[in-house]
Amino acid sequence: MGFFEFRDTIQENDTVIIYISNDDLFPITVKKGEVKQTKFGAIKHNEIIGKKFGSRYDCARGYVFLLFPNPEIWTLALPHRTQILYTPDISRIVFELGLSNGKVVCESGTGSGSLSHALTRGIYPAGHLHTVEFHEERSKKARQEFEDHGLSKNITVYHRDVCAEGWPAEVDHKADAVFLDIPAPYKAIEHVKRALKLEGGEFCNFSPCIEQVQETCVKLREKGFTNIKTIECINSQTTVKTSHFPMPDFGVDYKDLEAAGVMPTNCEKIGTYVKRLEKGAKPKTRNLKEEDEKAENAVEKEELKLSECNFVVKSALAKRSQYGHTGYLTFARLPPRDESL
Amino acid sequence: MNLIKDGDRAIIGHDGIYKIMVVKKGKHASFAKHKFAWDACIGRSWGHTWQIQQGKLEKLDSNEACGESVVSKVLDNIQSGADNRNAADLSEKGQNLERECIMEMREEKKGEELIEKIARGNADFESKTRFTQEKFVRHKQKKHGGRIEILKPSMNLIVHQKLAVERTKGAYFDVHEFATMIAMANIHANSKVLLADHSSCFLSGAILSKLKGGSGELVSVFQGQLGDSPPHVPLQNYEFPDEVWDQLLYYPAKSLGKATISGDFELPELKDEDEDLPPQAKKQKTDTEDNKREEDKSRISRRERQEKRLKKYSRAVELMKEKLECLIIAPKHHPLPWLFMLLPFLKPSCPFVVYCDKKEPLMEIFNKLHERKSAVMLSINSVFERTVQVLPMRTHPEVHMPGNRGYVLYGISVL
Structure with missing residues (x-):
């Protein structure tokens, strides 16, 4: 095969890169009848001949991608x-x-x-x-x-x-x-x-x-x-991860916290919390006389606890060790x- | 062997400060306030170091060309102290010579002599340690030495020079990000490249010089409408032969939206120039025979130009329908719309790179690609780069390093 002559389909004797994750990828040389074992199960060479580069191959316990090699992947x-x-x-x-x-x-x-x-x-x-x-x-x-x-x-x-x-x-x-x-x-x-x-x-x-x-x-x-x-x-190579921050419990409701200017903005979960409040859900906080309220509204409104809401933040994280x-x-x-x- | 000719473009300068100039016989040029005539270097080989001496260029031997030779020459007859116990404070006025005086001396004295004068003019110079003196001489040599190298323009030198100039105007990418993009996009002479570049042709110039002599083609999606062509003035520094210009194809962004939705790519129509000419010009056309002949000439060249452009447009469309092998995006807009607009024209299992000087737009792209599962090997790269001063007993990273660098998102398209 030509390393720098891109081809669409996989043929016998080609070097194919098996991609599992960014840290787990390896080359195979395609030979008829051979089988390669991976942590997701077997890859049968016969099945990948004729497939397109860049396509997904389903193993028994997961899937891998079949990539055309280039110097960076190599x-x-x-x-x-x-x-x-x-x-x-x-x-x-x-x-x-x-x-x-x-x-x-x-x-x-x-x-x-x-x-x-x-x-x-x-x-x-x-x-x-x-x-x-x-x-x-x-x-x-x-x-x-x-x-x-x-x-x-x-x-x-x-x-x-x-x-x-x-x-x-x-x-x-x-x-x-x-x-x-x-x-x-x-x-x-x-x-x-x-x-x-x-x-x-x-x-x-x-x-x-x-x-x-x-x-x-x-x-x-x-x-x-x-x-x-x-x-x-x-x-420094980073990937984007979703992180969750729990909200501390100050014993008051979302609206009071916002009025006090202590709420973070642009958080996904707090948005859903507010939406559900607007729809009629009842906030559950410690300073309310929970017992009495419960008795009154138990049937109509579901209860929501602010401290159970996670603040969702997308952040770029570097590898733990680089x-x-x-x-x-x-x-x-x-x-x-x-x-x- | 390759020699300097009259009319060639040259990169001149020293120590990382360079300028692109045209060599002109009988003409003068100036570098760092040193004026010089080109004549002496014409017919000589590229890459030598020259000393500007009273408006003329004098070639330095290779053993003199190294900056360190000045240091030892200047300091040969100067004593030095054992330590800095008697040195003047940095804030005190250290130089006895007036600035005008130094500028005058630059005209007359040879490099080393001038530096020696300046050194002796420095207060308590002889009581300073050898290391301090060497540092001083190196600094003054850079400033007043009047040495230049005359180099043949190559892709890396042009990019270095241009980026250094652009960065002072307001940051664009740094050399390292640039190098990373070119490498990660897997560009070689036979690549079919799709590009959205708003960086005054940095990328298109570099890519075309990589494609030179190969069967590769570059499709540049430019900001403009049907019938336009992208700016190419900065590409002149590369002095590409005609074959390389033929490898440059383009298609306007304004027609791309329609094309991706309906699948029909618009192409400009060939116009007879009579239609565009203002009525006055039409009248004048019939005036004299001479005028008519000239008109004919311009009509042909205009027609040719239109045909050439149409050819570039249609080949670009052909390649986009076939899909290309790498995608590079460095727009001044939010990069997300650009990427998702152009990604369908990239073959599966091919790399793409997106540059942005902020991280957040790339994070959004990262998430979107991850959700759609349309790419693997995703990463956002940034670099911490510093220059190291390497001298005997005085090796350390340099005090200043560039901050505020950009980010490069890398990925490989999958089915």
Whole structure:
């Protein structure tokens, strides 16, 4: 399948993302006769062939959605072989590297291929990504994954040590942009310079620790890079939840509270409370002589207690635990090397 | 190799402050009150750093181009104190040189010399610590140094420059939100994109530069009526070739309401220009032969223009009927009506992003989509971003960071 060639219907051998919730999604490769077990029950591959991407699949105990993969979904669904980069950092990296169709990018390390998909999208269909990974098994798995996603035309995976050897000689002075996410980026700056075009190019480094950044910036200045800038970005992702606030009981009725100016506005439940009062329901509060009133109106009016009313508020809530730090992004530009021009 | 030519558009500036200008032989331009002639840079390669020196551009070697080289040069002959025990208070007048005097010196002296003069003019400069001195020199270098880079415009540079200008006028999106939208919408050169953009072409420019060289198409639903075309003046900075302009299609919002209700998309009619011309012009038309020839010329170009527009309209309608692969919305209105108007034109399992500088409209959209079960992967994203100063022994986040940033709602349409 082509990762960047959108298709409406699911076919055999396609990579399909099974969506259960925002935190629970995973990829499957569709094969006739296979069955995938989920917490909602089995997904029969035969049944999803011919279905439309984006459609609902009913399992025994719930339903899932069948989605077409894209780099953002892939980042959330991919099998983790390493720590990975997430969309907030990725989108900034791709933007600052100035990627566009036809450009050549170098990356190291490949890791789980989270960023690689987004980089490839930036240069697709005419460009190329040269990605170096020093862990042999990971480089093989990544190569296989890119092939399954129909991207082998645009990505070459090399198994080598970027600090020691850099990118292969045939890539020398071909790259428009280089990205590093390795433990010792400062050891590879010389190779970065060799890979970048003679007319200059963009560089980005991702490091979790400030010491790595410190040393990298020193090295970048030494090698003639300019516009060195380090940023840190933390994404706060929220979803909208409905919260309920119970009303405190002050022993008086809604109208008295409103007159005293102590009622919140724009709340759903209090609205229904008022409506029912208007329809003839009888408020139940402590300061009234409940017993007597009850005897009088017991038949006609239903009783309403303000303290039983919840105030309903829609609010945007962040996750209970979210990323407080991912890494520092250092951007730099290499000016053209030919001084005579 | 790509060299600077007369008439090219260039991005000039330094340290994140940039301007877009046209390179003109024999002409002068100015940057941060430094006037200079273009001539020296024509025929040289893009990306070098230049020193403005008495109205002329002088190319700096790559080892000089780094700002830190000035710091060490200026401070080479200046002593420094062990600590700040004798330093003057911030509120006291520190500079012995008058402003006029500095402005005059800017005309004559070379960058480093000027900075050294200013440094020596600073009260008790020599008693300050090296760190304080370095900070001072860096600051003055930015202000008076007269260094510029001349860069070839690219999408990210143009967006950086334009957003910096727009933000001073009243906030629109920040670079990070912009980058997030472009990425999350899954745009590549072959994408079919549906867009509602009221941000003076930031998004349409960026999207078109992503579509360049591919088979992608951009349908822009613009504020206007049948027969109009969206504004495109800010797109000139991109200097797109004709093929890219052909990838830009559009359809007016005013005809969209009817189209979604009845399913019929209106298209503008081709008019013979006689009908629109005021009667006076009609009279004049018959006056002379010369005039007639000119009229014919304008009639053809007008007819052509109309036909071209009709072609763009009808291709846009075709694509909207087929449905598109990503949807981006950044309106100046409440985004909810825009989203629910355009969502039916998005294929299932395709991403959409909505930008708003307030959170509440996006929360309403979130709830509505959630209730209708018409999208998954819903989230509202905002970012905390800060720049970090990285210097030996002096690394810390910068004192100021942008506040009041916008929000991006992301989702994937489902059946």
